[in-house]
Amino acid sequence: MAKNKTLVLHSRPEGMLREENFQVVEREVPAVKQGQFLVRVHFASLDPGIRNLLAESSGYWVPTSLGEPLNTNMVGEVVESQHTDYRPGDLVAGTGALQEYTVFTPGPMTWKIDSGSRLPLSNHLSILGATGLTAYFGLLDVGKPVAGETVLVSAAAGAVGSAVGQIAKIRGCRVVGIAGGEEKCRRVIEEFGFDAAIDYRNKDMAQLMTAIGEHCPNGVDIYFENVGGIQLDAALGHMNSGGRVPCCGMISQYNGEGGAAMHNLFNIVAKTLRVEGFLCHTYSEQFPEALRDLEQWVAAGQLNHREHIEEGITAAPGVFVKLFTGENQGKTLVKVLSD
Ligand SMILES: NC(=O)c1ccc[n+]([C@@H]2O[C@H](COP(=O)([O-])OP(=O)(O)OC[C@H]3O[C@@H](n4cnc5c(N)ncnc54)[C@H](OP(=O)(O)O)[C@@H]3O)[C@@H](O)[C@H]2O)c1
Structure with missing residues (x-):
């Protein structure tokens, strides 16, 4: 587990985002502290709003520093835990640094995914995310x-x-x-x-x-x-x-x-x-009820959705740019380490 592909901000975009603004580097697998858990990431989400965090000040969340990983929503499997509610083998959604093995510190966008869910794991970042x-x-x-x-x-x-x-x-x-x-x-x-x-x-x-x-x-x-x-x-x-x-x-x-x-x-x-x-994220307390409705509508065929999935963290810079050219054809995700 020494090599851990990570997407970092290489240069601040000026005007239209370019693939060259990012770099995929290898980092150590992060250490897990008390209250955190380590996740083998299966899918990562690329959201247009992340673009706002690439400027020096965002007026939004904490901006990404040069050379530092982008933060985003991901789904995957817990492989090590220092948190009493999350055990190895749990499937989870959460937010962290975009890398193959990443640490989640539970927050409003973190939850356990029902392993009995009949929908593909990627759906928990898109229509059920x-x-x-x-x-x-x-x-x-x-x-x-x-x-x-x-x-x-x-x-x-x-x-x-x-x-x-x-x-x-x-x-x-x-x-x-x-x-x-x-x-x-x-x-x-x-x-x-x-x-x-x-x-x-x-x-x-x-x-x-x-x-x-x-x-x-x-x-x-x-x-x-x-x-x-x-x-x-x-x-x-x-x-x-x-x-x-x-x-x-x-x-x-x-x-x-x-x-x-x-x-x-x-x-x-x-x-x-x-x-x-x-x-x-400000609605997190009401997520369970909303997820029930969304899942029912999907199952009933009332809520169609598309996912635009590309393979590997190395694809992430190119996929991210597609959000702004309109070339993405649905919820934009990269498949990171899923089998
Ligand atoms: N408030 C929140 O909590 C929250 C959470 C998630 C997302 N969002 C926001 O929701 C919006 C949609 O996000 P999404 O993830 O669903 O992305 P998306 O709609 O799947 O993809 C972005 C689409 O925006 C259109 N677009 C891109 N650049 C444009 C431009 N200059 N002028 C007009 N249209 C442009 C393109 O569609 P066309 O090909 O049709 O132009 C592109 O396919 C974004 O504004 C995002 O920031 C907000």
């Missing part, structure tokens, strides 16, 4: 959908967005997605059951406003925000009075671009909107 939980709480707790309302979702073909749309359908809403390109728009309707999809690529603000108006003739009651920039601005222009805007992420701005001038902000006042940011 932070992705599904983010969609669940962002839509149901922040958005508070009511049957018959219109829900507009950005990055709708992506991991969180596709789940948001399907949960909104389960709640009886009319759902419209915004996604990049014809293929993803087709997927949003045919695979994820949205009522309509808008291809935002090659559309300016005026064209996006027109497209949303055409597809949401009764206005928008909930705009689930994953992207920011002109998509947020155009959506605000179509909100109904008393509308809600759960702010999940703003991926168009993570690479320092997309800070469009906003034209429709006054609608927040005029339409008495509630625009509210949220972070998934």
Whole structure:
């Protein structure tokens, strides 16, 4: 166990993230302290939000130092433990340094995975992990959908967005997605059951406003925000009075671009909107109940999802970049040491 492939930050990205910003190095397997346990990592998640931790200051969580590993959510098997609740052989989800053998210090995103779960382990990082939980709480707790309302979702073909749309359908809403390109728009309707999809690529603000108006003739009651920039601005222009805007992420701005001038902000006042940011981990006490619902919906065929999995930590830099070019085709994971 001496060699332990680890993904570290090699240089701070300026503008668009590049593969060269990362390096895969070999580190010692970390020592396990009291209250921690060592995990053989099977799958690691690459989340767009990690991009915000690569700057010198993030306004978010603690930024990653140069030469230090990226922190992310992972699933794997406990191989050594100094924690009374976790035993070798347990399957776990948690957060730690992205390496083959990593230490988890239990926190809000750490839990044991039922070894009887019939779903693949990778699902506990995607639809039954932070992705599904983010969609669940962002839509149901922040958005508070009511049957018959219109829900507009950005990055709708992506991991969180596709789940948001399907949960909104389960709640009886009319759902419209915004996604990049014809293929993803087709997927949003045919695979994820949205009522309509808008291809935002090659559309300016005026064209996006027109497209949303055409597809949401009764206005928008909930705009689930994953992207920011002109998509947020155009959506605000179509909100109904008393509308809600759960702010999940703003991926168009993570690479320092997309800070469009906003034209429709006054609608927040005029339409008495509630625009509210949220972070998934703050709901950790309610995770068990949410995971039960999500698992039931998956089993009933009401909640489809895709995983984009590439092999090995060495693939991680390239896969991470794909999140920002739209080349990822579902929840973006690397398979680390699973058999
Ligand atoms: N608040 C929380 O607790 C929380 C937790 C998890 C994730 N999030 C946020 O949720 C959002 C979605 O994350 P995810 O993991 O589900 O990723 P994802 O949607 O599976 O992948 C990201 C997608 O974003 C779109 N995109 C990338 N750059 C863009 C740009 N410049 N303009 C417009 N669209 C762009 C691309 O889709 P197209 O090909 O359609 O453009 C890409 O496929 C992100 O904003 C993320 O930060 C928040």
